[in-house]
Amino acid sequence: MSQYRAVRDNIVLHKRKPGGYYQRMLVVSAFGGITDGLLECKRTGAPGVYATYADAEDDSAWEQALDNVSTRMAQINREMFGNTPERAQADSFLQERIAGIRDCLHHLRQVCAFGQFQLAEQLQTIRELLAAMGEAHSAHNMVLYLRQSGVNAVLMDLTGWRTDEALPLDQALEQAMERVDLSSQLPVVTGYAHCEEGLMSRFDRGYSEMTFSRLAVLTGAREAIIHKEYHLSSADPRLAGEEQVIPIGRTNYDVTDQLSNLGMEAIHPQAAKGLRQQDIPLRVRNTFEPDHEGTLITTDYRSPSPCVEMVAGRRNLFAVELFDQDMVGRVSHYAECFTDELDRMKLNLVAKDMNANTLTYYVSGNRKKVRRLVSALQHRFDNADVNTHKVSLVSAVGSDMSIPGLLARSVAALNKANVPVRAVHQSLRAVEMQFIVDDEYYEQAVVSLHDELVQTHAETVALAVA
Structure with a gap:
């Protein structure tokens, strides 16, 4: 404005x-x-x-x-x-x-x-x-x-x-x-x-x-339009470079939900809900490029061929790790207690991992609230070890990422850029793949994944068309 x-x-x-x-x-x-x-x-x-x-x-x-x-x-x-x-x-x-x-x-x-x-x-x-x-x-x-x-x-x-x-x-x-x-x-x-x-x-x-x-x-x-000062692009141009990022032409509301979880809202999920239910398309346009069509977001869009549409992320997260051997067979109870404490502290859950005896929640919030969370968890589970780490989350996102070998390519790209991967998660729905890295490696991770998953694909398509 x-x-x-x-x-x-x-x-x-x-x-x-x-x-x-x-x-x-x-x-x-x-x-x-x-x-x-x-x-x-x-x-x-x-x-x-x-x-x-x-x-x-x-x-x-x-x-x-x-x-x-x-x-x-x-x-x-x-x-x-x-x-x-x-x-x-x-x-x-x-x-x-x-x-x-x-x-x-x-x-x-x-x-x-x-x-x-x-x-x-x-x-x-x-x-x-x-x-x-x-x-x-x-x-x-x-x-x-x-x-x-x-x-x-x-x-x-x-x-x-x-x-x-x-x-x-x-x-x-x-x-x-x-x-x-x-x-x-x-x-x-x-x-x-x-x-x-x-x-x-x-x-x-x-x-x-x-x-x-x-x-x-x-x-x-007929259409809802949000005007921003930038295009919805394949990555943050300040990190990947203005010449390297690609404006997203089409995507769906599922992808905007993933972006919202990363703090990069195209639109709030609850606001998108009404548009999605009424099948109203949402367009995100760059105010300063009025002739550009921007990004059209619809309910049923799926990329013509499987691909990664963008690489996004969230910095300054806290990985709160709860380890307790008594958790085996009772993971749901521990998860319920963990979630209760998160809500009470008003901390935002961004992602989570679990195995037989460990829950790791990746949360955003200030350090004071995280310390209170750790104390509360330690109080509820006397025999547990609760640790925290400062991390970042980097995600590859797309309306259809069912690409064989995508995870291997991604890990290889991060390894080539000397980015240690602390955790990784690939969902069955093939709309997001998450990598947890130490906060200091965030920018390297975004650039390396964008180069490998977005730019390389775009160049391959361009060569095929040529």
Whole structure:
């Protein structure tokens, strides 16, 4: 959204006559860095307004954080509109919302000064209130910005600002759509939707994809399109090289689930579920290459011939290994206890291995939570040895990887690149093959597997065609 000119020129206006702007809905996220300022930095964990409010004993810290993010949002208004009437409208909208949030947080502090009211019980509501501000700001600005170019854009504000009740998500969306004429209006929709289900408590920052998905399902969309700043490619271009990676033309929802598990979401699995069930194709496009068709994701796609479509991975995982000779014949009991502790610690399970007396779970999360997990497991199983290792997971992924000798080729490629393999897993469904390596070998593993499994295959196909 920070590249608002590209959004306007490459998504809304691109090669369209005025009548062609419509029969679409534009679901937007906040401008870059704004949600980090309102909540906390997703990458570093640095506190924003929410984190500061939750932890501070007085009001000065969170008020300063709110002032900082408000100043940044006003700066965006200035950059987008300069000295125009739209700038005044954008500033007025921003000031009203920020003032409302400030008053709400002050009053809540006062109420919670009484023992019968606990701030902790309201923190999730506060988090949603603050997150919604980012989407409301960007959606309102985009409406004004598109109107300057002759587009009849309208704001579809789903944030629940000053509403009395929370409706079920689908009902809230249907009510909002009743007020829009898609034949002559382009709704710009806030990615956050205030609803009975509590999107943020379920999906955290992935809520906008859920709003996007349900709108597509409820309107019977011909196609759902996600615009990103890069192509869905055969590997991370920063690792494998921009000239070496290949944009993925087609794949299926099964593959996107595997990518999501690796933290590389094309779309949240729960958001993809509705699209898949309604057989709505999803397209992932590069905002900066509007003439490129992007990646088309469908339910039934299978590559014409078995191949590896991409190599992806996840760094900074912890391998938590539980060894206990008493486990033999009771693996399911140990696994159930292990999973219970993972859920209690709010750690994300990425992969797992097991044999007769050992369970190894590969989890993502901070080191403090992992230490608590180890202590809890040691407490539940007195005779067990529990160890942890810092590792990375590298996966070969494809809609059909039933290729004889693929595992042997992969291991040989890693061995040639001097990458020690700590563990390996190949599923019967032939959509993913996983390699566990020490964290320091992650980049080498991605590059070597991409060279062997993707580039070599692409060159072979090119030679065959030639």
